[in-house]
Amino acid sequence: MSKETKPHLNLVVIGHVDHGKSTLTGHLLFRAGFIDEKKLREIEEEAKKRGQESFKFAWLLDKLKEERERGLTIDLSFMRFETKKYYFTIIDAPGHRDFVKNMITGASQADAALLVVSAKKGEYEAGMSPEGQTREHIILAKTMGIDQVIVAVNKMDDVTVNWSKERFEQIKSEVSKFMRGFGFKVEKIPFIPVSAWTGDNVMESSPNMSWYKGPTLIEAFDLLEVPPKPIDKPLRIPIQDVYVITGVGTVPVGRVETGVLKVGDKVVFMPAGKVGEVRSIEMHHVRIPKALPGDNIGFNVRGVSRKDIRRGHVVGHLTKPPTVARSFRARVIILWHPTAIAAGYCPVIHAHTASVSCRLKEIVAKIDPRTGKV
Template identity: 70%
Template sequence: MSQKPHLNLIVIGHVDHGKSTLVGRLLMDRGFLDEKTIKEAEEAAKKLGKESEKYAFLLDRLKEERERGVTINLTFMKFETRKYFFTIIDAPGHRDFVKNMITGASQADAAILAVSARKGEFESGMSLEGQTREHIILAKTMGLNQVIVAITKMDVAEPPYDQKRYNEVKETIEKFMKSFGFDMSKVKFIPIVSITGENVTKRSDNMKWYNGPTLEEALDMLEIPPKPVDKPLRLPIQEVYSISGVGTVPVGRVESGVMKVGDKIVFMPAGKSAEVRSIETHHTKLEKAEPGDNIGFNVRGIDKKDVKRGDVVGHTTNPPSVADEFTARIIVVWHPTALAVGYTPVVHVHTASIACRVSEIVARLDPKTGKEAEKNPQFIKQGESAIVKFKPIKPLCIEKFSDFPALGRFAMRDMGKTVGVGVINDVKPTKIEIK
């Protein structure tokens, strides 16, 4: 693994806005893909008459290879820039992927948002049903503040490479991001043509009017988030493998604290304790893992069936909280009618997704001030903010946002859509015995 500092990157945006092509191009330009893989993808694309999608084919090819192999960290793709070593967390844009995006975004340090400049495509991404809007809202909730907005397909803008169209797209996105509280000094906009690589790693002769950074330069301008090493260990589990000759290997990303070989840890909400035998990341053995590390670790005393995605690991001396009930500040992003007590959406928090029942609407908040506007309203509607109490239907590991941000922000999903987003103010824990 590279000695350069490491950042996790997520690529988000509406379906067909050019995410795969952009990532394929970036990986190729940075020399991550070998000639053979590139040739094969080009031939496959040509056969199907989809020459312009060869980079997307490359990614599909990589995905298939990853799905066949059982190596631990294959949902991730890696590349280096002058300054950083990046892991790309894949987040495709179809509806059902929003769930994956929620768990993916909670592991990312920065995002590339792909937005198509093509007439009609941009507009549909920003419509009420559009994923450009939804992904921006989710990125903010998941604590992603560093965003590079890649305005793609500039070659098919009308007219091609039109600065006016670029500005129109940029201003619309900017206004929307501002309204959700993004610090725009951490957001960059770049006009791009992925298929020719214009403004990806090399400057475009067709867009001389743009004098900002290329995508690669913008990636090098990202900042490493501070590592919460002094906080207690929290590691949400993403997958669990059983590897012959090794044993049980849970996989996840350290969100806070440090895990060392030999540590006594506990998996919550199961309450199962174990000892860490070994830790590895990208096939490199580690003595200890810190916040931001995507790791696989081997545990003594645990069976694969004892652990599942959504569990959280901590030290036995400071176990993660399991909520009997929790209070959160939420925003209703989309709902056809209204939310009342008894409403039970699926709450997606870190890598867990559990149905949670609204047990009380404590107060409706004034959107301008964030202060209480009405105590115990009967219901809340789209666009409104409120303080709400939830009761998880099954045991759920969560923490207060102020203590552990990554375990304290969530999205609510229902009917295949994101209904709302929230941050946890308070957790009423349930007692779990450590076995």
């Protein structure tokens, strides 16, 4: 099956900083044949020059110059690849605490998550500490409605691990317990011991871990399920970015959450209220006549300029525009905060691709998390 006929899934790669997310994804894409040897060699040479050869696979994804020099993933990288069953868009999300708002955007666009957890002594413990991103990303994924997760226990080749079954089982037990506490069905979650650097258990079963009898990473992807597509609901596309392309015009980029977008549709951008007509739609540089829920697209609109719209705006059909609210009531879970929170507190809300400052007007009630009652 070609990618046009295979079901499409969005997969976000999450986890603590330096646990090997970009390296694992880059190695997977290379081994799956979606990155050529020439490209890898070019990147390898550049990495060697900078004394950062161990970053070569990660650099396939970390395109921004600033990311390369800091060795971190700051923005979201979008790559595509295919398995026997599915056509995937991989979203490589940042693990560094400073960039958590970008990770929220990545998770809000995903159907499933690949959680990368380093088995290396010290690194695993840092990720599972109260301020670690392993814990934080697990909670954020659940909050964003991601129920399907694959856990890759990485760096099994490290000298502090040495392919140890005991270390893998310890991590599996502790991470499972934490995930179960947030409502994940852990019996459905595969835990796979891998090495992003050597490729063990990525495509083929590892001779270094003959004790492991489960699926490889590529096999685990085909165990995922396609969520139902809400095509009967009104069109909603949160805008991630807006580009101006010479000879084309204004091109907003985003993921279709609900409804169907077709060429020729009249659309409105809220809360700006700007109206335009869809002239063309592209996904991964291929023109398509319509876009369905889950599709990451760029679309050219006539009648709207770049200065009129921005990240965080939501697109809908003119007949059923997205609603706008000045206030709302929310149930909030506080993961960690250094001080007490009271009426008048001013947090920043990250909703889909938007970031907005707001003010807490009133605390209506406190709810017991164990019982769900006031």
